[in-house]
Amino acid sequence: ETGVTQSPTHLIKTRGQQVTLRCSSQSGHNTVSWYQQALGQGPQFIFQYYREEENGRGNFPPRFSGLQFPNYSSELNVNALELDDSALYLCASSLYGGGAGETQYFGPGTRLLVL
């Protein structure tokens, strides 16, 4: 069973640039959620994708957008990067309608630094 993978592992961008982060879900999962984790804090929910559509969104501005593909992989796009966007971005996959509370399994994360 393949776990959740994310790419790239690290990224450095400058303010105003755009970035795309990628996530491959665990085999058998159909839902992907994205979280932002600032240093020293718990993760904050950005949005979730199910059946290639956004299935809920946290308190993040529209410059955070995403996609889910037919193979359930996903992208997170951030436009007009700001210094405060520097964080660890975590992707999690789960099985919508599955048991055990639809447990979310996380990838290793992408560390984004905005200069």
Added chain:
Amino acid sequence: AQKITQTQPGMFVQEKEAVTLDCTYDTSDQSYGLFWYKQPSSGEMIFLIYQGSYDEQNATEGRYSLNFQKARKSANLVISASQLGDSAMYFCAMRRSISSGSARQLTFGSGTQLTVLP
């Protein structure tokens, strides 16, 4: 709104001893899920244990058990026989009722940094 409170920023435990990490939550939902995750310094969130609000038995997974007290709205994690590899940040998280139609998002606490001493 959902809220998770972890009041212990840091905890120390001697190797082979047991340790309890506190978690309290606030929700108006009747049905919800509670999770604990471990985050080593590498950054990956590792799922440890799940407790459903209607589960009558406390969840257990190997050395991890969840002390669920619904009336007190607490879901403490107990780690037995601590190992050096248990040193990490631990997060408590909650998911709203699936029947509420909301996204299956997790709300996390601020975490507890556990250090296991040799």
